[in-house]
Amino acid sequence: MFEEHIMFIDTHTHLYLSDFKAEIHDIINSCVEQKIEKLFLPNIDSSTIGDLLYLSSKYPTVCYPMMGLHPCSVKENFNSELTKIENSFKKNKFIAVGEIGIDLYWDKSTFEIQKQAFITQINWAKKWKLPIVIHARDSFNEIFEILDEHNDENLTGIFHCFTGNETQAKKIIAYKGFKLGIGGVVTFKNAGLDKVLSSIDIEHLVLETDSPYLSPVPFRGKRNVSTNLIYVAEKLATIYNCSLNTIENQTTKNALNVFKL
Numbered sequence: 001m002f003e004e005h006i007m008f009i010d011t012h013t014h015l016y017l018s019d020f021k022a023e024i025h026d027i028i029n030s031c032v033e034q035k036i037e038k039l040f041l042p043n044i045d046s047s048t049i050g051d052l053l054y055l056s057s058k059y060p061t062v063c064y065p066m067m068g069l070h071p072c073s074v075k076e077n078f079n080s081e082l083t084k085i086e087n088s089f090k091k092n093k094f095i096a097v098g099e100i101g102i103d104l105y106w107d108k109s110t111f112e113i114q115k116q117a118f119i120t121q122i123n124w125a126k127k128w129k130l131p132i133v134i135h136a137r138d139s140f141n142e143i144f145e146i147l148d149e150h151n152d153e154n155l156t157g158i159f160h161c162f163t164g165n166e167t168q169a170k171k172i173i174a175y176k177g178f179k180l181g182i183g184g185v186v187t188f189k190n191a192g193l194d195k196v197l198s199s200i201d202i203e204h205l206v207l208e209t210d211s212p213y214l215s216p217v218p219f220r221g222k223r224n225v226s227t228n229l230i231y232v233a234e235k236l237a238t239i240y241n242c243s244l245n246t247i248e249n250q251t252t253k254n255a256l257n258v259f260k261l
Contacts, residue, residue: 012208045073098133132157184216
């Protein structure tokens with residue numbers, strides 16, 4: 001889709017949300033100026049499809065859309081939502097199925113239908129040979145159980161916003177073709193993610209912001225933007241005792257491989 005060269009890729013940013021509407025052009029220009037040249041956009045539910053597609057069409061060489069139903073949007077009408085999501089796949093080109101997964105932090109009562117929606121979308125990804133971008137919150141064991149059953153040579157993807165322990169990290173990278181999405185949490189003083197990553201090779205990581213959420217230090221608690229990706233990269237350079245260029249080069253290569261770009 002584009003030539004590989006050294007740049008940063010934000011593999012997970014919700015820049016199509018209304019939080020950014022008034023200044024989106026300036027944000028995208030700032031990203032490109034700072035060598036954050038590719039922005040991968042995960043969908044949330046049917047209400048965000050229009051804005052997602054609009055931003056991707058307006059900046060086609062920078063913004064790359066994914067399509068999926070976020071687990072927090074899995075409600076009683078989830079089958080209707082999945083139909084709208086699937087119809088969008090039939091009309092548009094996407095780089096991944098996402099973001100999908102299981103979230104047991106906000107609502108455990110929807111676990112069974114979250115599981116159904118997750119498995120349905122995993123099957124889409126295998127059918128269309130697209131990676132999946134997984135939202136996992138308080139749900140690693142449940143997701144591992146599903147992946148153990150449904151994983152095959154056609155399934156690859158990212159565990160978005162990885163905040164797990166070393167055992168969970170090693171379980172994920174044992175699934176061939178899966179990588180850890182590392183964002184602002186790695187900069188948090190007491191998160192402990194730096195210690196986990198010290199035993200994980202950089203070849204298993206991709207960079208992300210999850211903007212407008214999870215701003216890195218020194219902007220923790222404020223609205224996140226994709227230009228903050230540099231703080232995540234700098235923290236990784238410190239953890240791995242390597243140059244920023246090494247982080248840039250390897251994580252970009254990793255992202256291009258997973259997303260088949």
